[in-house]
Amino acid sequence: MAVLDRPSIDGLKASLRGELLQPGEPGYDAARVIYNKMIDRRPALIVRCADEADVISTVNYAREAKIASVSIRGGGHNVTGFAMNDGGLVIDLSRMRGIHVDPDTQTVRAEGGCTFGDLDHATHAFGYAVPAGVISTTGIGGLTLGGGIGNLTRAYGLSCDSLISADVVTADGKLVTASATKNPDLFWGLRGGGGNFGVVVSFEYRMHPVSTVVGGPVIYPVEKSREALRFYRDYMASAPDDMSAFFAFLIVPDVEAFPAPLRNQRVCAIVACYTGPMEKAEAVVKPLRQFGPPLLDAMGPIPLPALNSMFDFTLPIGELQNYWKADFVNEISDAAIEEHVKYGAQVPRAPSLMHIYPVNGAAGRVGKDDTAWAYRDANYVHIIAAIHPNPADNAQGKEWVRGYWEGLHPYSAGGAYVNFLMDEGQDRIKATYRDHYDRLASLKRTYDPTNLFHMNQNIPPA
Numbered sequence: 476m477a478v479l480d481r482p483s484i485d486g487l488k489a490s491l492r493g494e495l496l497q498p499g500e501p502g503y504d505a506a507r508v509i510y511n512k513m514i515d516r517r518p519a520l521i522v523r524c525a526d527e528a529d530v531i532s533t534v535n536y537a538r539e540a541k542i543a544s545v546s547i548r549g550g551g552h553n554v555t556g557f558a559m560n561d562g563g564l565v566i567d568l569s570r571m572r573g574i575h576v577d578p579d580t581q582t583v584r585a586e587g588g589c590t591f592g593d594l595d596h597a598t599h600a601f602g603y604a605v606p607a608g609v610i611s612t613t614g615i616g617g618l619t620l621g622g623g624i625g626n627l628t629r630a631y632g633l634s635c636d637s638l639i640s641a642d643v644v645t646a647d648g649k650l651v652t653a654s655a656t657k658n659p660d661l662f663w664g665l666r667g668g669g670g671n672f673g674v675v676v677s678f679e680y681r682m683h684p685v686s687t688v689v690g691g692p693v694i695y696p697v698e699k700s701r702e703a704l705r706f707y708r709d710y711m712a713s714a715p716d717d718m719s720a721f722f723a724f725l726i727v728p729d730v731e732a733f734p735a736p737l738r739n740q741r742v743c744a745i746v747a748c749y750t751g752p753m754e755k756a757e758a759v760v761k762p763l764r765q766f767g768p769p770l771l772d773a774m775g776p777i778p779l780p781a782l783n784s785m786f787d788f789t790l791p792i793g794e795l796q797n798y799w800k801a802d803f804v805n806e807i808s809d810a811a812i813e814e815h816v817k818y819g820a821q822v823p824r825a826p827s828l829m830h831i832y833p834v835n836g837a838a839g840r841v842g843k844d845d846t847a848w849a850y851r852d853a854n855y856v857h858i859i860a861a862i863h864p865n866p867a868d869n870a871q872g873k874e875w876v877r878g879y880w881e882g883l884h885p886y887s888a889g890g891a892y893v894n895f896l897m898d899e900g901q902d903r904i905k906a907t908y909r910d911h912y913d914r915l916a917s918l919k920r921t922y923d924p925t926n927l928f929h930m931n932q933n934i935p936p937a
């Protein structure tokens with residue numbers, strides 16, 4: 476553990492409105508819990524910032540004290556565990572969850588530690604939504620900075636596509652605004668480039684008029700997965716943009732919401748979210764109800780926040796071991812479907828999963844070089860995730876993920892969605908950013924020349 480200078484820690488503490496936690500102090504162990512239980516790290520200091528001033532003091536302290544590892548914790552969901560470190564300092568934003576909705580301008584400003592459930596809660600009251608993910612406990616910080624894919628991707632784009640501006644504390648301790656007109660280079664990098672460029676203390680988003688949608692899961696027998704994947708591929712190829720639906724292999728949760736004979740069964744499913752005109756909804760979702768026939772059709776009108784949090788209970792924070800691998804995909808080929816059929820039916824333990832998320836529609840129409848996100852031409856992202864409570868299952872889970880991923884990777888577009896990457900090295904990061912990588916590295920040199928913020932999918936300064 477790094478030996479940190481006592482008097483200067485006291486100086487930092489005195490400057491804070493939030494809390495400073497050190498090993499052994501009450502609250503320290505709770506504060507270092509993050510989503511992936513595989514990660515058990517012990518920072519020397521966790522600063523639970525209350526406001527922008529706390530973030531500025533903490534960044535200045537970290538830089539001046541030459542702290543070797545500085546992490547930024549938003550929602551704590553990233554499975555790499557970059558939000559925590561051993562022996563360094565954590566800038567913890569989880570107390571910074573203020574939100575202000577402006578219905579007149581159809582915008583919302585949310586502090587950097589908000590979850591996307593916080594954002595949904597605030598915007599839904601006004602009949603609006605911001606595109607986010609499919610599990611509402613995810614932090615908007617990591618989600619937006621990495622891109623953000625979910626139930627509204629095809630209708631309204633990635634989370635970062637709705638970003639209007641961001642207030643950022645950069646490595647020199649300055650608060651800067653990034654938008655189309657202020658520091659546009661930084662604004663470009665924040666939309667997909669991850670947490671490389673500073674601490675985003677607040678995000679300003681455009682809201683979209685979405686309230687009640689038609690959505691939910693339709694479950695099919697795993698024995699029909701070949702036909703189901705072909706059906707999904709063909710259905711999505713002609714579906715309107717206001718239909719975002721993801722494909723899943725899973726083990727049905729052992730809870731009362733599901734019929735008893737289905738519980739603990741390996742199945743495949745399509746989880747739909749239709750945001751278009753209600754009078755057209757039935758015609759759009761009908762093919763999903765007719766294919767199969769389904770083992771369970773739980774689709775129907777539902778408030779968007781309810782759909783966005785429907786599966787939260789399956790993925791509680793700090794309780795599950797997680798090992799993930801992912802890729803961007805241009806086309807779900809017949810050969811790829813054979814790999815899915817082989818491995819999808821062998822999901823090892825609940826709640827392990829394979830998901831295929833569409834990233835086309837509105838997200839695909841954003842210009843290739845308009846943001847740092849480098850795969851506007853991809854149609855899908857697939858993610859294979861071994862998730863289970865018992866560390867004894869890790870070896871089997873990893874073997875399943877690796878075998879499945881190796882089988883699929885030759886049919887992928889090469890790189891992976893940065894928020895689904897684990898600690899996989901520079902080659903994977905370069906494949907993810909393609910020809911945007913060099914521009915990101917130059918931007919890093921401008922905003923973080925000493926790589927203070929390197930606990931992330933790191934782009935070292937050029």
Ligand SMILES: Cc1cc2nc3c(=O)[nH]c(=O)nc-3n(C[C@H](O)[C@H](O)[C@H](O)COP(=O)(O)OP(=O)(O)OC[C@H]3O[C@@H](n4cnc5c(N)ncnc54)[C@H](O)[C@@H]3O)c2cc1C
Nearest residue numbers: 549550551552553557587608609614616617618624670675
């Ligand atoms: C259960 C679960 C469900 C998920 N579902 C989806 C989904 O539907 N769609 C999707 O796109 N992704 C999804 N993800 C992936 C998710 O987007 C990433 O894990 C993301 O990094 C989480 O952000 P966070 O703020 O919660 O994480 P953290 O671990 O707190 O942060 C991750 C990294 O982001 C950076 N960061 C976070 N906040 C800030 C900030 N305010 N300023 C600067 N840098 C910051 C830091 O580099 C940090 O290390 C899911 C993850 C989990 C575990």
